[in-house]
Amino acid sequence: MPDAGEADESADSAPLPPPSSAAQHLYGAARNDLLQVRTLLKSGRTQSSVGSGFLIGTSNLVITNYHVVSQFALDPDTYVGEWVDTSGQRGNVELLAVDVLHDLAVLRVSRSGTGFFKMPEKLARLTQGQYLYALGNPLDLGFAISEGAYNGVIARSFYDQLMFTGPINSGMSGGPSVTVDGAVAGINVSKRLDGELVSFLVPARYAQDLLRQVDQQAKPPASFSGIVAAQLLRHQSAMVDQLLATPLSLKTMGPYQVPVRESEQMRCWGRSNVKADKPFTVDDASCAMESAIFVSGSLQTGQIAIRHQFLRSAGLDQYRFAQLASASFKNENFGTNKDGRLTAPQCTEDFVNNGKLPLRAVLCVRAYRKFAGLYDSALLTASTDHGLMSLQSRIDARGVSYDNGLRLTRAFLAALTRAPAAKGGAK
């Protein structure tokens, strides 16, 4: 995930554009309601990570990103949150609600806003090219405002985000992006590390939804692990339903047809290794969702990836081709048992025939230690119908329910086939 939290400082060398007078006015008016949200280690209260946040209206509620508060949301015994405002005042924060899927959180602090950042029922309409101003505390250097253009809604991540072509640096995460009138358009969330000034905002309407939810709840939940798990389960259910809503599309690799899914969220890439001096050829096709759900600094999930590898002998005899295919089949990783987030892989393997193609299939599942009901499932298959060709495929579903893992496995297994036209066409 191209997350602001992972920003590499050397990649941030693009200088901030000089602020316009609008930006000066905005910053002057907004500064009182702008906060820095810090995560501190409970023992010693040393700073572990920092982000930004802003007070809503005249309330004592603060909107920020989930990834800014993830440490004390999931591990309240080790971490604690703190706010600091532009005048240097500070205090403790209380976490009220999180939305892992849209990367939002609502905090309660011990001071109230001046009413600058408003979240009206009817949000301001944005037009492409319109100027937005992102506020926050980049890289813990001090509060700052940066200017950029709104460039529409993108659906490359599973949930809508706004594209903002202005600088958002790490530490500004959770800060607001506002129109020139001060209406909140979105919440700073991330940027592309491989691009220049391509940043993303969470649309303000999701923050509204979360604030409404806070209004309704009598008291904050005691533990957020269960809430995060429930949200991840909701996400995977929608994700798998969407993926399997229509039959997987088939792509031809040699004489085989392999299931893939190309969509707004899932992109496929291909690669071929045809070298004159090798007695075999390798074709690769892989499809993956470009973004994952941030759960903690070491866990991103809610993602599906498909990979196919087609090996064909170009001079190797059957036995040495079998060695090559075995080496490729062996060279797969299903995770270790020394992972604090997931259990060791539990696998089953067999020779399977789906009616169209005989396969060797290996399925490994791992359970999330902190989130009951969530699993990583990985299916690895190799075709066993030909001595001089091997189709090796893998589908990884991260953070899915057990049943959805099996559904994906079944759909994927059933879809692997030999193209009827090319039957016998292989040498």
Place this chain on the structure above:
Amino acid sequence: MNAPYFVEILARNGDVLHRHRLTQLPIRIGRGYDNDVILDDAHSAASHASIDLDEHGQLLLRDLGSVNGSYYGGKRCAAIALDGHRVIRLGHTRLRVRSADFVVAPELADTTMHSWEGAAPAITGLVLITAFAIVETWFNDIESFALVRYILALASCLGAGLLWSGAWALANRLFGSHARLGRHLFILGSGLCVMGIWRLASTAMAYAWDATVLTRYGNLVILALACTMLYFHLRTIKPHHPHRYAIGSGITFAASAMLLLLLNLQGSGRASDELYMSALLPPQWHLSADRSVDQFIADAATLRDAADAARSRGSTTSDEDSDEDNE
């Protein structure tokens, strides 16, 4: 006790270093040149001990007041009765005294194949090592043919084989009587070939009948074969204690198998070498029936309990995301 008498100076391992033939008693032993048996041992006295018959007509060694004394069975004794088997230590010298009527052990049956020594087993062994190197390289060679790879593999295999057999031959020369390099080469060559055949056969059987246990624990058989090689190497050095060596090799196997399994458990949390069978062979080698997707999914459904059990077991471990960063 009949003359002549023989005083045998022994090495630590029991081999006779010198044998002195003496026709009459008493026998005087010491460093001085007036003795019947002269000891080249700075830790013995000029007149260290004397041997004579006692009142029962048995040979008796008497210490003549030496500083370092005479020992039998770890104890210092002034006089020691000698029965032909007892080994006495004077200073740093170990000796044994036998008379002409000492009854020797019966003749050992000769089990050694004397025609299978020297060049014949050596050449066979080298041929086997060569075959192993070439076949292994050929099977694993997935690049275009290049002769140099085969020559390199052959040279290194033969070099290592000669080193290994040479070390055993050296031990054979030290503890046995002669080197028997050919025998050791043959043992190594056959061991390697049997291991290679096991690897191929076990992979083929595992693939044919989905016997994944063969690829998961196949290395234990390799280990057993290595320990069998050890047994034959030892037997070649000293052919007379096969049971002792069999037990020793068995213990070596048990200990190293345990170590292998423990290392796997430590490294990956499972005893087997592989998480899943990675071998893929040409389709004609697969003999068992394929299962349906439904059956596979039914098997997969049973993994859930194991995963959940692992989850509740290890729920105390917390994740390690305390890296310092700005978010």
